[in-house]
Amino acid sequence: MSISVVLFTSDLRLYDHPPLRAALDGTELTVPLFVRDRAVDGAGFAVPNRLAFLADCLRDLDAGLRERGGRLVVREGDLVDQVCKVVTEADADEVHMASDASAHAQRREERLRRALEAEGVRLHVHDTVTTAVAPGAVIPAGSDHFAVFTPYFRRWSDELVRDALGAPRKVRVPDGVGSEPLPSRDDVRGISEGLAAGGEQEGRKRLTAWLRGPVSAYEERHDDLAGDATSHLSPHLHFGTLSPVELVHRARRAGGPGAEAFVRQLAWRDFHRQVLAARPDAGSADYRPRHDHWRSEREAxxxxxxxxxxxxxxxxxxxxxxxxxxxxxxxxxxxxxxxxxxxxxxxxxxxxxxxxxxxxxxxxxxxxxxxxxxxxxxxxxxxxxxxxxxxxxxxxxxxxxxxxxxxxxxxxxxxxxxxxxxxxxxxxxxxxxxxxxxxxxxxxxxxxxxxxxxxx
CATH class of the missing domain: 1.10.579.10 (DNA Cyclobutane Dipyrimidine Photolyase, subunit A, domain 3)
Known part of the structure; x- marks a missing residue:
């Protein structure tokens, strides 16, 4: 019996999820896996607000999988070690995951590929899961990425965005693969008092409400501070509870200047990812140094x-x-x-x-x-x-x-x-x-x- 593992990272949803669809189409049993990567903690990115939102997302994802006969397997530790352990426990043949642009993600993907190849297991990495247009899909002559948004946006707008996928009807998970308990927002200390709720269902409700009316005024009101007339969908895009591919299609179907302005913001998101994919050090170093002598933290x-x-x-x-x-x-x-x-x-x-x-x-x-x-x-x-x-x-x-x-x-x-x-x-x-x-x-x-x- 063929078995696959789907590694969820920043794509915590069931709708329009190419790695999950490919795994379900290609094998009889699938292990949906999320690893709480200790390297993220060590780099200082595991902060209370995102941990609380993540807990909401994982609980919602698990609930959606259980409605379809499956469940989410959660592990904690080094991501490569934990994926390999799950592969061994499940006797899996292949692993599917989404691509990512950061230097950490690229290094992690390469480590995982080598470790799985040593076990005779193939890693499938899917583009356009966390972006509408993949980094590197459009490039200018003589360079590996666009450094200015406007020409990038022109090319991005001409790209054919793949069709959005529906959510699976059935997910079958093999027995014998253990999971750690799901995290809970209630266990996180120091979160912001007004932090919004996470999860795919919450994201889809917000998206539907946004497209039913407010998006039409987005071009005119997106800078209106008091009016608060933006979508508030950025957390759901960050955690991948909403698909940028689906957002582009649905906004374009809605039509009008507001929807077009909203799509432009989605293009900005892709623009930054193609910059980072080509220049991973831009996460901490000046992309274009201006020879600044900033005031020191002590001085200021x-x-x-x-x-x-x-x-x-x-x-x-x-x-x-x-x-x-x-x-x-x-x-x-x-x-x-x-x-x-x-x-x-x-x-x-x-x-x-x-x-x-x-x-x-x-x-x-x-x-x-x-x-x-x-x-x-x-x-x-x-x-x-x-x-x-x-x-x-x-x-x-x-x-x-x-x-x-x-x-x-x-x-x-x-x-x-x-x-x-x-x-x-x-x-x-x-x-x-x-x-x-x-x-x-x-x-x-x-x-x-x-x-x-x-x-x-």
Whole structure:
């Protein structure tokens, strides 16, 4: 009897899952396996918000498999060792898994391939499981990847995206393969109070609700901080409870400017993955060095702490940082503003900010987080590396009534009008009554320092 193993990684779903479909079509019995990789813990990526969301996802995946006659096998340890143990216990002939772009994932895949080949077991790695278009599928002349988004997007848009697959009706798992208990969100300490629920069923409900109406206004409202008019699907894309292939197809079927703008964001996600696949060191090193001499963490300690706590004295920056701490998520416009403020106004190394985001973001991953931080810091793929986002100007544009600031900065909830974005302009008696700090830096001073540092 032929037996296969499907290794789930960042693709925790049953709908549109090419490795699972291939395993079920090619063998009689299949072991759905997830390994809690200790290397992820050792690298500092196993943080409370993502562990809690992961627990939701694994429980939902197991429930979906049990509805189909199967179950999820969970192991913990070195991923290669655990896969090989399961292969031996099940007497499996082959292993299926999704490809991934990070340096860690690429090294892990190669180790696993060698270990399985030594046992006479074949490893099948499937593309377009965590992306709509595979890294390397479109490349410019003379290079192994696109370094600028716009030409990449033109080519990406012309690519034929494979059809989405349905969920399996039946999954048969061999006896005798043991599993560790499923993790529970209740066992995780230190999670954000407003952290959203995870799992494929939750993701599919959110997607359906999004496509039924809100997506139509996405092009006009995606930067509306107070309106919170984005999809909130990024955690589900990060953990793979939703398929980017399915999202592209369903958004295109919905049609309209809003859906087109949403598809463009999915292309940005693929863009960063093709950059990282070609340049794995971009997860920690400058993609395009600007010869910065960043302020040291010791030198900028007080400024960094004020930024992390949401006490910079710039209300929109503080609102976004407090949203991050409360929800484990942040509006994309807020991510741009807070990153620009740290890297350019405070002139602090982008890696310090990226690490803080990874400590809290439920959707935090190497490709999106690190390369977006580099884009803002001007060391990545931005074609205008010296642009600086003015938090006051941006706040007035994208939070004109101050609703976002008042929601997250309770000290300013009673400040009326646009003055909420510049509380230092209030009359002295009103300003003195607020338990809110003065700006930690004058914006003109920060801009001058940055321009001097970049030789401008």
């Amino acid at each position: 300690r007080d400024d960094i702490e004020a930024w992390r706590e949401g006490r910079t004295g710039y209300p929109v920056v503080d609102a976004a940082m407090r949203q991050l701490r409360h929800e484990g998520w942040m509006h994309n416009r807020g991510r741009l503003l807070t990153a620009s403020f740290l890297a350019k106004t405070l002139y602090v190394d982008w890696r310090i900010g990226a690490r803080h985001f990874l400590d809290l973001l439920v959707d935090g991953d190497v490709a999106n987080n690190q390369l977006n931080w580099q884009w803002v810091a001007g060391t990545g793929t931005d074609t205008r590396p010296n642009r600086v986002f003015n938090p006051v100007t941006q706040a007035k544009r994208y939070d004109p009534d101050g609703g976002y600031v008042r929601r997250w900065v309770a000290e300013l909830a009673g400040v009326e009008g646009r003055t909420v974005h510049e509380p230092w302009r209030l009359p002295d008696d009103e300003r003195a009554a607020l338990d809110y700090p003065d700006p930690i830096i004058d914006l003109s001073d920060g801009l001058a320092r940055f321009k001097q540092a970049r030789g401008r």
